[in-house]
Amino acid sequence: MLKNWKLHCEQYVWREWQRRGLFSWALRPLSYLFGIIAALRRASFTSGLRRVERMSVPVIIVGNITVGGTGKTPVVIALIDGLCRAGFNPGVISRGYGAQIKAPRAVSAQSDATEVGDEPLLIAQRTGAPVWVCPDRVAAARALCAAHPEIDLIISDDGLQHYRLARAVELVVFDQRLGGNGLLLPAGPLREPMSRRRDATLINGPSPHALPSWPNTFTLNLTTGAAWHLDNPSLRRPLSQFVDKRILAAAGIGEPERFFSTLRTQGLTLTATRALPDHFAYSANPFIHTSAEIILITEKDAVKCQGWRDARLWVVPVDATLDSRLLTLITEKVRGSSFT
Secondary structure, X not given: OHHHHHHHHHHHHHHHHOOOOHHHHHHHHHHHHHHHHHHHHHHHHHOOOOOOEOOOOOEEEEEOOEOOOOOHHHHXXXXXXXXHHOOOOEEXXXXXXXXXXXXXXXXXXXXXXHHHOHHHHHHHHHHOOOEEEOOOXXXXXXXXXXXXXXXXXXXXXXXXXXXXXXOOEEEEEEOOOOOOOOOEOOOOOEOOOOOOOOOEEEEEOOOOOOOOOOOOEEEEEEEXXXXXXXXXXXXXXXXXXXXXXXXXXXXXXXXXXHHXXXXXXXXXXXXXXXXXXXXXXXXXXXXXXXXOOEEEEEHHHHOOOOOOOOOOEEEEOXXXXXXXXXXXHHHHHHHOOOOO
């Protein structure tokens, strides 16, 4: 009940953040205060009052300036693949959201999501790249470099506002909601102004508006692959084989409706959907009492459901395709950075 209440509150706030109604006007004084504090904090690093830590290899930040998930993890996975093909040997750092982490910790494909976080575990499983987690990203980066001297660049999954970590490239990811009403927290969804400097902008999903005229703006194409069975990952089926089945789709991601819409575009009729809070902690199987023949979940949810015995559970992988021009931009900036 408490989790449902939290989800409903999140959905209400996001609806209000898409317009400039009474909700946003009432909170606007607080957003001005938030903006001042955020600007002062950033200025303390750019002015040299607070130390910026530089690593021995270039750092690429994949982050967002809005609250909530925007699809950064598929970008990180695709970026690892693209950079490896370009001859780099990347490693990854992450906060490990949802896990109680006090010191840098390595993530392997066999790690427990409750101990390292769902997204770092998914990245480790999908890519095989070395992944380290810690709320202090500087400490995570140092531990990663010490444990893997062979890496020649670091990708940070989130951490755009972790200014203490010097970076060579900043990528900002939006979903179709873009910057909402354009206001800073708490009157809007923005952690920083939309005008914030970055090297490139990625927009995940179709925008309800024309593509913004920001420099180096790219659409992010996400495609679904064949679903794999949670009990037997080697068993795979195209989504077309689930047509005419009673399907429950569930997602504990930043924007669950994006997952549901993707399934519908594949020709599936969803009997029911279940939107769960982002980083939902599965303490037990919440689908036991559903009458669905097939249950489709995301990879991010799947890493927290290992060991379940429910033959109806299928996992839908999502892959991001990065524009070749974006990869060229990134590699040129990395090779021309002062880190190299």
